[in-house]
Amino acid sequence: xxxxxxxxxxxxxxxFWMPFTANRQFKANPRFLxxxxxxxxxxxxxxxxxxxxxxxxxxxxxxxxxxxIQAVQxxxxxxxxxxxFQMGHPGPxxxxxxxxxxxxxxLDHAFFTNSGSEAVDTALKIALAYHRVxxxxxxxxxxGRERGYHGVGFGGIxxxxxxxxxxxxxxxxxxxxxxxxxxxxxxxxxxxxxxAKGAHLADDLQRLVELHxxxxxxxxxxxxxxxxxxxxxxPQGYLKRLREICDRHGILLIFDEVITGFGRLGxxxxxxxxxVLPDIMTCAKGLxxxxxxxxxxxxxxxxxxxxxxxxENMVELFHGYTYSAHxxxxxxxxxxxxxxxxxxxxxxxxxxGKHFEDAAHGLKNARHxxxxxxxxxxxxxxxxxxxxxxxxxxxxxxxKCYEAGVLSRSVGDTLTFSPPLxxxxxxIDEMFGTLAKALATID
Ligand SMILES: Cc1ncc(COP(=O)(O)O)c(C=O)c1O
Numbered sequence: 001x002x003x004x005x006x007x008x009x010x011x012x013x014x015x016f017w018m019p020f021t022a023n024r025q026f027k028a029n030p031r032f033l034x035x036x037x038x039x040x041x042x043x044x045x046x047x048x049x050x051x052x053x054x055x056x057x058x059x060x061x062x063x064x065x066x067x068x069i070q071a072v073q074x075x076x077x078x079x080x081x082x083x084x085f086q087m088g089h090p091g092p093x094x095x096x097x098x099x100x101x102x103x104x105x106x107l108d109h110a111f112f113t114n115s116g117s118e119a120v121d122t123a124l125k126i127a128l129a130y131h132r133v134x135x136x137x138x139x140x141x142x143x144g145r146e147r148g149y150h151g152v153g154f155g156g157i158x159x160x161x162x163x164x165x166x167x168x169x170x171x172x173x174x175x176x177x178x179x180x181x182x183x184x185x186x187x188x189x190x191x192x193x194x195x196a197k198g199a200h201l202a203d204d205l206q207r208l209v210e211l212h213x214x215x216x217x218x219x220x221x222x223x224x225x226x227x228x229x230x231x232x233x234x235p236q237g238y239l240k241r242l243r244e245i246c247d248r249h250g251i252l253l254i255f256d257e258v259i260t261g262f263g264r265l266g267x268x269x270x271x272x273x274x275x276v277l278p279d280i281m282t283c284a285k286g287l288x289x290x291x292x293x294x295x296x297x298x299x300x301x302x303x304x305x306x307x308x309x310x311x312e313n314m315v316e317l318f319h320g321y322t323y324s325a326h327x328x329x330x331x332x333x334x335x336x337x338x339x340x341x342x343x344x345x346x347x348x349x350x351x352x353g354k355h356f357e358d359a360a361h362g363l364k365n366a367r368h369x370x371x372x373x374x375x376x377x378x379x380x381x382x383x384x385x386x387x388x389x390x391x392x393x394x395x396x397x398x399x400k401c402y403e404a405g406v407l408s409r410s411v412g413d414t415l416t417f418s419p420p421l422x423x424x425x426x427x428i429d430e431m432f433g434t435l436a437k438a439l440a441t442i443d
Contacts, residue, residue, distance in 0.1 A: 006030070006032075006044060006045075007044060007045070008032055008034050008044035008045075009030055009032050009044050013027045013030060014027070030044075031043065031044075031402060032044035033049070035064075036051070036059075036063035036064055037063050037064040038062045038063055038064065038420075038422065039051055039062055039063075039419070039420055039422065039423060039424075039427055040063070041063070041407065047405055048405060049402065049405055049406065049407050050405055050406045050407065050419075050427055050430055050431060050434075051063070051407050051419060051420060052401075052406050052407050052408045052417045052418070052419050052431040053407050053408060053409050053416070053417065053418050053419070054286075054290075054418055054419055054420045054421075055290055056285075056290075056409075057227060057258075057259045057264075057285055057378075057418045058284075058285035058286055058289070058290035059286075059289055059290045059420055060262050060263055060264070060285075060286035060289055060336075060340070060345065060420060060421050061286075061289045061336060061339045061340060061343070061345055061420065061421065061422060062420040062421075062422040063420070065289060065291075065335075065336075065339055067335050067338060067339055068288070068289055068291045068332055068335040068336055068339065069291070070335075071331045071332060071334065071335035072291060072292060072328050072331050072332050072335070074331070075091070075327050075328050075330075075331035076327075076328055079327045080327065080328075081326065081327060082327055083322070084112075084320065084324050084325040085320060089325075089327055089330075091325070091327050091330025091331055091333075091334065092110075092112055092325035092330045094330075094334060095110075095112075095325075095330045095333045095334050095337075096109070096110035096112075096296075098334065098337055099287075099296065099298070099333075099337070100298065102268050102269075102337075103268075103269065103271070103281075103298060104269075104271055104272055104277060105277045105300065106300045106301040106302070107271075107277070107278075107281060107298045107299065107300050108298075108300070108301050108304070109298065109299050109301070109303075109304040110296050110297070110298050111126070111296065111297040111299070111317075111319075111324070112294065112295070112296050112324045112325040112329070112330075113284070113294070113295035113296065113297065113321060113324060114293045114294060114295060114321055114323050114324070114326070114329070115151065115284055115293055115294075115295050116150075116151045116256075116258035116282065116283075116284035116285065116295050117150075117151025117152050117153045117156050117295075118151075118153065118295055118321060119151075119256075119258065119282035119283065119284055119295035119296060119297050120150040120151045120153060120155060120156040120159075120221070120256060120258075120282050121151075121153040121154070121155035121156060122282075122295075122297045122319060123219075123221070123254050123256075123280045123281075123282050123297045124142055124155040124159065124219065124221070124254075125155070125317075125319055126280060126297065126299060126303065126317065126319075127142070127218045127219035127252045127254065127279075127280060128140065128142075128218050128219075129307070129317060129319075130218075130252070130303050130306055130307070131218050131252075133306050133307055133309070133310070134306050136215075136250075138215055138216060139215065139216060139217060139218040139250075139251075140175050140216060140218060141175045141176070141177065141212055141216045141217045141218060142155075142158070142159050142173065142175065142176050142218055142219055142220075142221065143159070143176070143177050143178065143179060143205065143208055143217060143219070143220040143221070143251075144158070144159025144160055144161055144176065144177075144178050144179070144220075144221055144222075145159075145161055145178055145179040145180070145181060145182075145221075145222050145226075146161035146178050146179065146180055146181035147161045147162065147181035147183060147226055147229040147232065148160050148161040148162070148178075148181075148221070148222060148223060148226060148229075148256075149161075149162055149165070149223065149226065149227065149228035149229060150221060150223075150256050151258070152165065154169075154172060154173060155173060157169060157172060158172040158173035158176045159173075159176055159178075159221050161178050161181065161229075162228070162229060175216075177208050177211075177212065179201070179202075179204045179205060179208070179220070179222070180201055180204045181226070181229075181232070182195075182198050182201050182226075182232055182234060182235055182238060183229075183230075183232050184197065184198055185370065185371055185382075188235070189370065189371045190361065190364055190371060190372055191233075191373065192357055192361065192374065193233060193357070193374065193375050194233045194234060194235060194236045194238075194375065195233065195235050195236070196235070196236055197235060198234075198235030198238060199235050199236060199237035199238045199241055200241075201235065201238060202237075202238050202239075202241035202242040202245065203241070203245070205220060205242060205245045205246070205251075206245055209245070209249050209251075214249035214250065214251065217249065217251050218251070218252060219251060219252040219253070219254050219279075219280070220242065220246060220251055220252070220253055220254065221254040221255075221256055222239075222242065222253075222254075222255065222256065223255070223256045223257075223258075223259065223260065224239060224255050224256075224257065224260050224270035224271070224273075224274060224276075225259070225260050225265070225270060225375055225376075225378065227258075227259035227260070227378065227416070227418070228259075228411060229411060229412070229414075230373070230380040230382060230411050230412060230414030230416060231373050231374070231375070231378050231379055231380030231414070231416055231418075232373065232380070233373060233374075233375040234274070239274050239276040240274075240275075240276055242276075243276050243277070243278075246279075252279040252280060252303075253278045253279050253280075254278055254279065254280040254281070254282070255270065255271060255276075255278035255280075255281045255282070256281075256282045257269050257270055257271070257281050257282060257283045258282055258283055258284045258285055258295070259285065259378070259418070260273075260376075261281075261283035261284075261285070261286055261287070262283070262285070262286030262287065262336075262340065262346070263286065263340060263345050263346040263347070263348065263349055263421050264286070264349060264376050264377060264378055264418065264421075265349055265375060265376030265377075265378075266346075266347055266348070266349035266350030266351075266353055266376050266377075267346065267347070267350070268346045269281070269283075273376070277300075279299070279300050279303060280297060280298065280299050280300070280303065281297070281298045282295065282296070282297050282298075283295065283296050283298070284296070286336070287333050287336065288329055288332035288333045288336050289332065289336040289339070291332040291336070292326070292328045292329040292331075292332040293329065294326070294329035294330075294332070294333055343422070345421040345422070348377075348421045348422070349376040349377040349421055350376075352377060352423065352425070352428070353376060353377070355425050355428060356374065356377055356379065356428050357374045357379075359428050359429055359431075359432040360372050360374045360379040360381065360417070360432055361374070362432060362436070363381055363432060363435065363436055363439070366435075366436050366439045366440070367439045367440055367442075368383040368384050368393060368439055368442075369381060369382070369383060369384075369439065370382050370383065370384050377418060377419060377421060377423070378416070378417070378418040379416065379417045379418075380411075380414045380415070380416050381414065381415045381416075381417075381435065382413060382414045383397065383413045383414070383415070383439075384413070385412075385413045386443075390412060390413060391410065391412050391413055393413055393442065393443075394410035394411075394412065394413040394414060394415050395410045396442050397410065397415055397435065397438045397439060397442060398410040398415060400437075400438035400441065400442060401415075401434050401435055401438050404434045404437065404438065405434070406430065406431050406434040406435070408431070408435065415435060417431055417432070419431065
């Protein structure tokens, strides 16, 4: 299709197969972001766009942070790449020590990856291998949850519970089962924070234990707060109950903190926020403030130690990526931690939480809204779906917000917000106010 060239937009939009995007729809009407600073992007047509999504739940300290940029620049000039297979370089050792010092309990070892998806697949592999090195190789089953998102690797989509992400890709991993999801509009619509009803849904794990025999189950993986299916905070008491059932049956509990990590809820990680300690935890995104891709898996001491009984000249875990612990990512991670600490960003969501909650729930009576959910600095505004066109109304609202200068994200018929933790109260009001206006104008 011949269209007039747009300023700041490349002439060839065809070759790049865009991820998780309706390519033809986008390319017919492209939206480009060309620079970013603090809370704002600049669009190709020169408009300031308030970043209501921290990019993609990841730029927690805001854009263009000088300290992080300089650390990466210095690192690339000094040591651009070094392998981490049978060789070391200083960055990841320091980063692992700093990160594990932040974590509660004995979550004291870190394995580095390049993304959340890789972190999830790594966590699942560690869980299986852990049981095997302890002589319980019969524990091969992995349990996920409906409406869970754990990235796009085969492990992640197998334990994940998003139908569209699974159905194109064949048989997936075998030996996987799913807990019921916790979203219950009838009981919990317009809850503030953790909904009151639904802790009993954790007992679904007990049902699966009885169905499969606990001696076959290696691990359960959940997001403490499901993000990508529209911000679903766990019902009060749900995670504790899941932990208890895992303990009773020797099942590892994995928290996928790719979104909830690094201050999103007003604590460094959700594990502290909810007072529930997993055995394995994944993170990515905010780890480097998204400046350089990086993910990590944290494991409790007993898990790491179980691998260390093999002869000392043996590789204990046959797993790793060329770019595991890349020097630039490690430098970005260390600098990001400095920024988070210096600016108190891990607790800022707690300080702003009430304002954010009130602003989000101010949409309760807006047109089309059937639910508002929030926790920390994340919110989901769910709209009534158009008959036979799930997602169309929220997508239109997303476009209207973008045209009006606010970046949100639509998932199904939910609009999500998850701004950088440096957001101001006025900017929070602008985000939700813009959505309110948009909703008033769409069918
Ligand atoms: C909970 C969770 N796990 C895993 C992932 C995948 O991370 P990535 O896109 O970095 O592979 C995401 C991404 O949004 C996520 O939200």
